[in-house]
Amino acid sequence: MRAERLLVFVWMLGLCACSHMAQLTGIQSKPKDFTPIVRFVDLKIGETAQVKLANGKTATVKLLDLKSERDSVLHGIWRSTVTVEVNGEKARLLNGNYNLPQLVGGVQIDCTATGDMAPESHEDHWELKKDARLRLWPKGSRLIEKGTFTPPLQERILAGTTWYDNILMSAQGKGKFYYHSGMDTGGVEKLCPVVAATDGLVVQLGDAHLDKKDHPPIEPRYDVIYIRDDRGWYYRYSHLSSIDPGLKLGKRVRMGRRIGYLGKEGASGGWTHLHFEIKAPTPDGGYGTQNGYAYWLESYVDQYHPAVIAVAQPRRSVRVGEGVVLDGSRSWAKKQIAKYEWTLDDGTKAQGACLPHAYSVPGSHREILKVTDIDGNFAYDIMSVLVVDAQPAAPAQASRQRPRQPSVMAFYWPTLGIKPGDPVYFSSRGNGADGYDVYDFDDGTSTVRVRSNIDTAGHAENGYAMTVHHFKKPGYYFVKVSRTDAETGRRGYHMMVVPVGIKP
Numbered sequence: 001m002r003a004e005r006l007l008v009f010v011w012m013l014g015l016c017a018c019s020h021m022a023q024l025t026g027i028q029s030k031p032k033d034f035t036p037i038v039r040f041v042d043l044k045i046g047e048t049a050q051v052k053l054a055n056g057k058t059a060t061v062k063l064l065d066l067k068s069e070r071d072s073v074l075h076g077i078w079r080s081t082v083t084v085e086v087n088g089e090k091a092r093l094l095n096g097n098y099n100l101p102q103l104v105g106g107v108q109i110d111c112t113a114t115g116d117m118a119p120e121s122h123e124d125h126w127e128l129k130k131d132a133r134l135r136l137w138p139k140g141s142r143l144i145e146k147g148t149f150t151p152p153l154q155e156r157i158l159a160g161t162t163w164y165d166n167i168l169m170s171a172q173g174k175g176k177f178y179y180h181s182g183m184d185t186g187g188v189e190k191l192c193p194v195v196a197a198t199d200g201l202v203v204q205l206g207d208a209h210l211d212k213k214d215h216p217p218i219e220p221r222y223d224v225i226y227i228r229d230d231r232g233w234y235y236r237y238s239h240l241s242s243i244d245p246g247l248k249l250g251k252r253v254r255m256g257r258r259i260g261y262l263g264k265e266g267a268s269g270g271w272t273h274l275h276f277e278i279k280a281p282t283p284d285g286g287y288g289t290q291n292g293y294a295y296w297l298e299s300y301v302d303q304y305h306p307a308v309i310a311v312a313q314p315r316r317s318v319r320v321g322e323g324v325v326l327d328g329s330r331s332w333a334k335k336q337i338a339k340y341e342w343t344l345d346d347g348t349k350a351q352g353a354c355l356p357h358a359y360s361v362p363g364s365h366r367e368i369l370k371v372t373d374i375d376g377n378f379a380y381d382i383m384s385v386l387v388v389d390a391q392p393a394a395p396a397q398a399s400r401q402r403p404r405q406p407s408v409m410a411f412y413w414p415t416l417g418i419k420p421g422d423p424v425y426f427s428s429r430g431n432g433a434d435g436y437d438v439y440d441f442d443d444g445t446s447t448v449r450v451r452s453n454i455d456t457a458g459h460a461e462n463g464y465a466m467t468v469h470h471f472k473k474p475g476y477y478f479v480k481v482s483r484t485d486a487e488t489g490r491r492g493y494h495m496m497v498v499p500v501g502i503k504p
């Protein structure tokens with residue numbers, strides 16, 4: 001408490017000095033809040049609302065239906081679909097999960113939260129009292145104001161493993177589930193810089209923070225930064241291995257400034273990643289998480305001008321024999337997509353945005369998607385499917401975690417602008433006991449063995465193993481990292497696509 005008071009006092013001193021400077025230099029230090037382009041509306045099934053859009057036009061929006069689908073492994077909701085009617089036109093929208101807005105009734109619309117998850121979620125991230133929270137933008141408009149947002153990781157989009165908004169993470173027991181809020185993106189700890197996604201005020205810096213009464217979303221923790229932007233939105237950056245010592249509580253930061261490095265601190269589960277979450281005001285005066293993917297993708301396209309982004313997400317968990325759809329339909333192209341090609345890990349090749357498939361043996365599968373546009377530009381992504389034994393557990397007996405499978409988490413850095421001969425840093429960590437991760441770099445060089453998880457404690461310094469590799473020639477490399485469970489002999493693996501000498 002005393003420390004807090006002292007900090008607030010220091011912060012006020014800081015402000016005083018700042019306003020004095022502003023007087024001297026004539027610089028306005030605190031810009032006014034502005035109203036974002038996006039509009040939010042919360043609706044119950046059967047309810048209609050008139051929504052005034054950013055261009056002054058009014059849209060009539062009705063929520064017709066909400067449908068939840070449960071997965072057979074954890075028995076939680078893996079997909080929610082809402083049916084809406086916008087200016088008389090009907091459409092189905094999927095909740096969160098890498099989906100971009102659709103044009104319906106002359107309006108861009110998406111669904112950022114559904115009311116089916118909140119009652120069974122171990123935490124209410126969304127503060128949604130109704131059946132759906134929809135976001136609307138005028139036809140042809142940007143999703144977020146140009147120059148006001150940048151990806152918090154200046155990396156190739158989807159290069160690291162991701163768990164984005166509303167993904168089912170785990171069963172928590174007693175009918176509760178962990179549905180992810182915000183965007184988790186894996187990367188190499190201590191090497192991958194994290195930058196401020198927006199201009200804004202630093203309202204929390206680890207355990208130090210401004211008054212929670214003024215900034216309700218903040219949650220003090222040593223590895224977490226909160227920044228409030230001039231839309232009045234709050235941005236959470238968690239699991240940082242370090243916080244930039246130049247950052248000052250109560251001071252403004254500029255978009256793109258490095259604020260720390262990616263890590264596995266706090267409640268990361270020992271997985272090196274950035275948790276990035278956007279909280280926006282709700283109609284009831286609270287703050288709810290909104291899906292950040294559309295803003296990340298739009299600003300990534302501004303910055304790196306890709307022709308195609310392959311998206312083979314979200315990941316799935318299924319049982320042996322159960323049908324699953326390998327889904328590349330969320331892929332993006334500046335012009336138009338001409339072809340979707342799949343190379344499955346059983347050697348099968350097939351075409352189509354959505355590919356029905358079934359697995360006959362348990363294990364982790366990595367299925368390669370290649371998306372080509374009408375000009376011949378192409379990009380890759382890898383869909384992850386975890387297949388577990390066929391016998392379904394009763395919901396009451398569902399374990400807290402996914403069934404035990406050997407698996408390995410692996411990342412590389414940098415992910416953009418790699419030239420032939422550059423050092424590429426790989427880090428990996430197998431699950432279970434201390435053991436070896438085996439790398440196949442897909443370039444004809446011999447495999448490399450590294451020992452990881454020597455210390456199984458989540459935050460252990462030697463949890464991850466590191467290796468450096470130099471690719472001699474330009475091209476796409478499908479790097480495999482495998483791990484064999486000493487007890488069961490089962491093998492799990494991870495695959496990453498590494499572009500060398502290739503623009504985004």
Ligand SMILES: [Zn+2]
Nearest residue numbers: 182183184275
């Ligand atoms: Zn997270």
